């Protein structure tokens with residue numbers, strides 16, 4: 240199986256990516272046990288199917304080490320050229336404190352070593368507290384490290400529209416912001432999309448299939464109990480659904496998506512992903528994968544064959560328009576992470 244050309248995006252002038260990224264939070268330990276050998280085999284299977292772009296973080300358990308090991312195996316088996324076909328986007332999520340050059344450089348050094356790369360393709364920066372303005376110090380040092388060739392591109396994660404705008408205006412060359420975005424959580428549409436459009440910044444989205452809740456598996460199903468929500472993703476997005484409008488309204492959304500999916504000979508998850516991929520400013524959708532335990536390669540590849548029509552969005556809107564406004568309830572993108 241090879242993905243069509245429409246699966247690719249010129250993310251920057253020198254880096255093209257798959258618009259469905261492989262999310263690696265699932266190897267962190269919060270989603271069940273992961274076997275390293277099976278996980279590496281699954282990473283290779285995704286790569287060979289055309290899912291060449293991985294999303295990870297310094298704190299996702301062994302994720303950065305898995306990228307390093309994948310690269311060493313690829314180099315040994317296929318030569319250095321094969322490495323150019325892998326894009327690995329990591330994050331730095333520092334604890335609050337002084338952001339000196341030495342501290343920032345040391346953190347980046349760890350990721351470079353673990354991932355066995357000379358330069359990070361994309362470093363996505365997270366910050367816990369806007370009251371502590373030392374995020375600007377950290378970002379200035381990261382910009383310097385980019386100039387030195389240790390980072391190819393600089394991104395953010397979970398920044399709100401106001402602070403994204405501030406950072407860009409202060410001259411930091413940000414290419415992307417990673418945020419939660421799904422048919423349940425549409426907060427990016429309030430202000431974030433417009434800031435991204437204005438400054439040519441890509442949104443990379445997570446939670447787009449709500450941990451798997453946006454799928455046939457939950458259509459017509461009774462509300463899951465806490466004990467039945469067996470991964471951190473399922474627990475996180477079930478809480479979102481509760482804040483958004485509850486299980487009965489969510490069932491109406493699943494039913495509407497099912498009608499659309501059947502019409503296009505597709506699936507609920509594919510419709511949920513396609514809708515967000517088509518939204519302004521969205522560069523890619525990150526789909527979490529329990530590597531070596533569960534995968535949806537064939538199904539998710541079909542997102543690129545799916546074209547929604549003029550009836551589909553109004554059908555979805557007729558349900559989501561009756562939900563609570565999560566921007567009013569929670570705040571802008573990422574506000575749930577602020578300390």
Ligand SMILES: NC(=O)c1ccc[n+]([C@@H]2O[C@H](COP(=O)([O-])OP(=O)(O)OC[C@H]3O[C@@H](n4cnc5c(N)ncnc54)[C@H](OP(=O)(O)O)[C@@H]3O)[C@@H](O)[C@H]2O)c1
Pocket residue numbers: 261262263264265294295396397417418444445446447448449450451452453454472508509525526527528529533534535538539
């Ligand atoms: N920056 C941040 O703060 C942040 C936060 C959360 C996530 N992320 C990133 O974004 C990635 C994705 O987020 P997420 O894992 O929270 O949410 P997600 O992608 O909505 O959920 C992942 C789960 O969706 C299920 N799934 C995928 N494709 C499916 C399909 N076609 N049909 C049915 N189920 C399907 C899988 O369940 P099964 O495993 O049960 O098959 C998978 O484990 C993470 O891995 C991580 O890289 C970033």
